[in-house]
Amino acid sequence: MKTQKFKRTVSLLLAMLMCVTTLFGMGTTAFAAEETDEVYLISYPRDGDANYGGEWGHDSLSFMNGWSTATSRFTTIRAMGSYEGNICYCIEPGVPQQTGNTFTKKGEDFWDEYPSSYNSTISPDDIKLFIGRIFQYGYTGTISTSWRSQNEGGDKLAHAVATQLLIWETVVGERDADFNKVSTGGKSAIVEQISTNHPLYSQIMSYYNSIAASVQRHSKVPSFLAKSVGKAQNIELEWNGEAYTATLTDTNGVLSDYAFSANASGIRFSVSGNTLTITADNAPSDTVTITAEKRNSQRRGVITWTDGVYGPNGKLQDTVTYAQAVNDPVKGYLNIKVSYGSTKIVKTSEDGKVEGISFTITGNGVNKTVTTGAGGVIQIDNLAPGVYTVTEQSYDKYEPQEVRRVTVVSGQVATVNFNNTLKRGTLIVTKTSEDGLNEGMKFHLYGTSLSGLAVDEYAVTDSTGKAVFSDVLIGTGYTLEEVDTAIRYVVPANQTAAVEWNTVTNKSFTNILKKWNVTVTKSDAEMGLPQGDATLAGAVYGIYKGDQLVDTYTTDANGRFTTKYYVCGDDWTIREITPSEGYLLDSSVYPIGAEAKNYAVEYNTTANDVTEQIIKGRIAIIKHTDDGSTKIETPEEGAEFEVYLKAAGSYENAKKTERDILVCDENGFAETKDLPYGEYTVRQTKGWEGKELLEPFNVYISEDGKIYRFLINNAPYEALVEIVKKDAETGKIIPAAGIGFKVRNTDTGEYIVQHINYPTPVDIDTYYTDVTGKLMLPEKLPYGNYEIIEQCTAHGYVLNAEPVAFKVDGTKTTVTVEKHNMPQKGSIKLSKSGEIFFSVIETDGLYQPVFADKGLVGAVYEITAAEDIVTPDGTLRYAKGTVVDTVTTDENGNAESGPLYLGKYTVRETKAPYGMVLNGAAKTVELTYAGETVEITETAAEFYNDRQKAVLSLSKILGKDEIFGIGDSGEILSVQFGLYAAEDLIAADGTVIPKDGLLEIANCNENGNITFKTDIPVGAKLYVREIAADEHYVLSDEKYPMAFDYAGQDTALVEITANGGEAIRNELIYGTVKGLKIDSETEKPIVGAKFGLFRSGETEFTAEKAILTAESGKDGVFGFEKIPYGSWLVKELQPADGYLPNEEIYPVAVSKNEQVIGITVVNDRIPEIGTQAAVNGEKELCATEVFTLTDTVSYKHLIPGKEYLLVGTLMDKSTGKAFTENGNAVTAETVFTPETPNGTVTVSFTFDSRLIKKNTSLVVFETLYKDGKELAVHADINDNGQTVKVKVPEIGTKATVNGKKEVTASGRVKIEDTVSYKNLTPGKEYTVKGVLMNKATGEPLLADGKEIRSFFTFKPDKPDGEINITFVFDDSGLKTATEIVVFETLYRDGTEIAAHADIKDEGQTVKITPPTPDNPQTGDNSNLGFWIGLGAVALGGLVAVIIIRVKSRKDEDDE
Helix, strand or coil, X not given: CHHXXXXXXXXXXXXXXXXHHHHHHHHCCCCECCXXXXXXXXXXXXXXXXXXXXXXXECCEECHHHCEECCECXXXXXXXXXXXXXXXXXXXXXXXXXXXXXXXXXXXXXXXXXXXXXXXXXXXXXXXXXXXXXXXXXXXXXXXXXXXXXXXXXXXXXXXXXXXXXXXXHHHXXXXXXXXXXXXXXXXXXXXXXXXXXXXXXHHHHHHHHHHHXXXXXXXXXXXXXXXXXXXXXXXXXECCCCEEEEEECCCCCHHHEEEEECCCCEEEEEECCEEEEEEXXXXXXXXXXXXXXXXXXXXXXXXXXXXXXXXXXXXXXXXXXXXXXXXXXXXXXXXXXXXXXXXXXXXXXXXXXXXXXEEEEECCEEEEEECCCCCEEEEEEECXXXXXXXXXXXXXXXXXXXXXXXXXXXXXXXXXXXXXXXXXXXXXXXXXCCCCCCCCEXXXXXXXXXXXXXXXXXXXXXXXXXXXXXXXXXXXXXXXXXXXXXXXXXXXXXXXXXXXXXXXXXXXXXXXXXEEEEEXXXXXXXXXXXXXCCCCCCEEEEEECCEEEEEEECCCXXXXXXXXXXXXXXXXXXXXXXXXXXXXXXXXXXXXXXXXXXXXXXXXXXXXXXXXXXXXXXXXXXXXXXXXXXXXXXXXXCEEEXXXXXXXXXXXXXXXXXXXXXCCCCCEEECCCEECEEEEXXXXXXXXXCCCCCCEEEEECCCCEEEXXXXXXXXXXXXXXXXXXXXXXXXXXXXXXXXXXXXXXXXXXXXXXXXXXXXCEEECEEECCCCCEEECCCCCCCEEEEEEEEECCCCECCCCCCEEEEECCCCCEEEEEEXXXXXXXXXXXXXXXXXXXXXXXXXXXXXXXXXXXXXXXXXXXXXXXCCEECCXXXXXXXXXXXXXXXXXXXXXXXXXXXXXXXXXXXXXXXXXXXXXXXCCCEEEEECCXXXXXXXXXXXXXXXXXXXXEEEEEEEEECCECCCCECCCCHHHHCEEEEXXXXXXXXXXXXXXXXXXXXXXXXXXXXXXXXXXXXCCCCCEEEEEEEECCCCECCCCCEEEEECCCCCCCCCEEEEEHHHXXXXXXXXXXXXEEEEEEECCXXXXXXXXXXXXXXXXXXXXXXXXXXXXXXXXXXXXXXXXXXXXXXXXXXXXXXXXXXXXXXXXXXXXXXXXXXEXXXXXXXXXXXXXXXXXXXXXXXXXXXXXXXXXXXXXXXXXXXXXXXXXXXXXXXXCCCCEECEECCEECEEEEEECCCCCCEEEEEEEEEEHHHCCCCEEEEEEEEEEECCEEEEEECCCCCXXXXXXXXXXXXXXXXEECCECEEEXXXXXXXXXXXXXXXXXXXXXXXXXXXXXXXXXXXXXXXXXXXXXXEEEECCCCCCEEEEEEEEECHHHCCCCEEEEEEEEEEECCEEEEEXXXXXXXXXXXXXXXXXXXXXXXXXXXXXXXXXXXXXXXXXXXXXHXXXXXHHHHHHHHC
């Protein structure tokens, strides 16, 4: 009630003041200043509210930061200007406010001066922003006294109360920068002003929560952003193999509302749902700030009505109301960076050598070669994250390393390991032996490998004769030896071996059995040389293995023979089987000494000397004489005889051992010493005087120890018997002594025995010829029938035991009996041997012929007389040089001559066996007398033939391609040929190298030559075929025949070359790449696209790097011809006109000759865009509002389903530069995914046209992007479709005083200024503010020390028009004539949009002249003034009464 009284009193005083003013104010100045207005409060509940008795108020409360509120039982809202005006909201809770309080209107710059101490949670600017956002979602209508909780006004009231609560929470500090509630620190909360029992509680809280959520969302940035640069988090971009990326997820669910930009180029953004992907093709060199700005973000402008005093202790409660929408740039910030990383190369090696190994690292602009240190580790720092290629320098001793790819991650050390494995190969030793025993043989491989490591390995042959050295370090100087070679074999020579990487090296060892032959030299045990007629030739010896006779040999004239070769063993012996003529059989067993341990080489010769005892005998004679008539025998004492070897020719020429002198004793007896075997001549040298000397006669000593007795009597008998020895073939007498005969009386059957008495009575029953080949029986034979039987024969003849009959019949005093004998003959046995294709061994699919010494068939020999061959009868059988026989060896390699007379012969090969080389060496053999009982003797000779051999070779050349660099890089070394059998090759033992069987695999050397090592048999039909070639070449399946035809016996080595000696050529594998270039939309061919063919692994796809280039033709086809084997890359170098580049890389691989590889390359047309810009469908607009310009972008040739980004920029047509607002270019962007190739999409630009101060044509430039790459631009500054014209408002003024330009000061003057305007937006509210200017000073005109201002707010209904604004002031202060110029300024929402302020503009100017002083008044005018005053008082009283009544009613409503 006190309040009411106070108000009424104040009202009364005001009324009185008005009356006084009315009464006296006729001369008071009225001036225009800042816009002010009164506040009007309405409290609820009001009469008629269904919940009038409800709990509408609250107790006193204390809030944060010193704010508070007193107890109230009402819910109060307020408006400015009237009870029906637009709502305004309190921003100073607890500060008093009454209806009618006047406040000054402030723009948003009010908050620039607002003290920050009143809110410790957020800044004054944030308070302003949040209030504008609360206005955006809260209640902004008018208020009404008609609102009741039960009608629709209750909902508006609830909406308004909720809005007020949120504004209070913002002001006092209960809301943070994200508009989240904060702890009040024990203070009351703003919402406590609304009791849960408030009739509108649920509605209020529903609005409260909804508005709060909207504001939160409005100001909410994606969860990974900060609202200030200083608080922005740092995100590391990671390398995904193609680019640097970071993927961030927004848990706030607002990501799609924001557009992103970066303060560095090359950063792309892609939004998918709540996920943002940031992509940089290249690593940023520094931290990049990402700014996210909310699209089309607007809030309501904030107008503040203030008394000029701020804070909890303010005088009057300030309020805020809303203005038109303004841009509300909500921004968030994020920092991205790419930290550099490192890669560490860790080198290990099998041989421990890790220092000084070179590596090259490439990628991301790096191409660097580094070398490892002592530990094998090298670290490369300061590498941009990404993928790098690390390549190790190639070293011969190591297996090639694969190129490694290492991903360097920011801030980390990526380790890449290289381990060097030493190159290894395999060595296979194939063991063969003459005796076929190949298993279990041990081999030793040793030496220093290419890596410097020692190799010392052993391997043992398996059942196939293979010893395998696996995983052997490569090297070229290895020694391969057989160890623990069986004693029976010759230790094979060490071989050098090279082990190559990934290659099987084959070596072969053949175990050769040790062999022996022996030369036996036979000598006379006493004299060494033969004695007498004995000979060392013709002794037959046996070669025994144990007790088994293996072979027989006959001594030659020198008493020698040499055996063929036999395998060494422990029990070889020599034994004489038949002695030579004149010698006793030697029963000794002679060890040969052929034990294998005694020898080291294959062929070994030993010698055995044997001695023989000569046959010796004696000759005893009894010499007597008589006269022939008395028949009285008289010993011829003193008779002397010479006995000597007949062959010596005389006693003097005979050796002492082969001669003797006999002197008869008194009994006529004499006996020689032991004389060696032979035919001796007995010649009488002395006798009794008058007596004839006997004719010499011959005695043949042929039996050991025998005494040959002769009774010599030269007296005639009744019938003497003469026996004559003749050759059976020639009939010639054989002049040989010692041929013994017995004579048998066939009548009696008794043998004739003649008796000799001296010196010892001896009966003689065998009679011997003398040197004439004749003998005379000592005594005459009486008459009778007789026969002679030969007991021994002449040397060189065969004993003929057939009796020869004769008679003594008195007809002849001497009966001559002839005995015919065949001369002994002999045969020459020849043996022929040589290597033959004996067997086949097969190992791991490779066949090898095995050769062995065997008898050879078909050798032809001529036997010629080496001397004149004369039989003992003196007949020349063969003259020297006469061919006596021709023989051919049989299947066993043996041949035998026909019977030949004894003597020396030469044997010479005239025709070699098939496949053999003629052995031209002649051998001399001798047929010697083998004794009288042997009809045909023999001798032997051995011959050996070398096998004809062949060298197989070929020459290879490769095609070259200089463009691709193929043919000169060692490709020839990859060529392998196989040597195959063209037909079955059958060995002697029946084993077979089958047709197409592989004999050998050989590699070309660097010169393209191959010489096969396989020893092949004569007659083999073979072929060679290529089995491996460098991958770039066609592998030929052609077979090149190679026949080893026998080249005749005079050729030892035959050279055979494949392909007639011409080089075999390999052609390169060439393929063709054919591409089809088509349009992705129409699938029609594209002409004019350029392509390059690149090596696999190429990373720089330029025409300079391309090996070949091609261009698509009219049919869209392009091609690359003659592309070698391998993997290649095809990449578009330049698209056809009108098309986007195709960045895809097409790998192609040529794997076979004449291969055609087809690829289809699809190109997207270069997108086309066109734009039509408008504001609300209009091409022209007035610069009075915050406008949204909509640019409708038509597009063509996009890819449906792909995401595109349109980025637009407003351009100022007059400058050709970007249109700026507050220094920032006005841009907009939209992300869209087209459903069809052609269509439209809109891009919206929001800008404040009020900031434009001159007519401007705005042109929209649009750029289309995909995946960060610019695809299309529409940027035609002269395109009307892209252009919107902005016309700047214009105002003009015409000032008058009562329609006049010049007036006289009258004390109170009213200047009317007619303001003409152009280019305003109909229906929008504008304010014209004016100030009067003193033209003379150029300063504002002052009245009572104050500027004279006025304003007028209006809403035009058309763009152009006029308004009037009035300036009323007291001009009595003007002492001189004054020109007054009206300056007018046009505002829209507090922003100046036009002004007319030309101090020289006559239209804006009026002139006021002070009045001329009046003459003194005469007469009484007092009555007139009285009545005027009385009228004024009366009028003022009436007005006062009305005012008091109105105020009283208003106060009641407020309460």
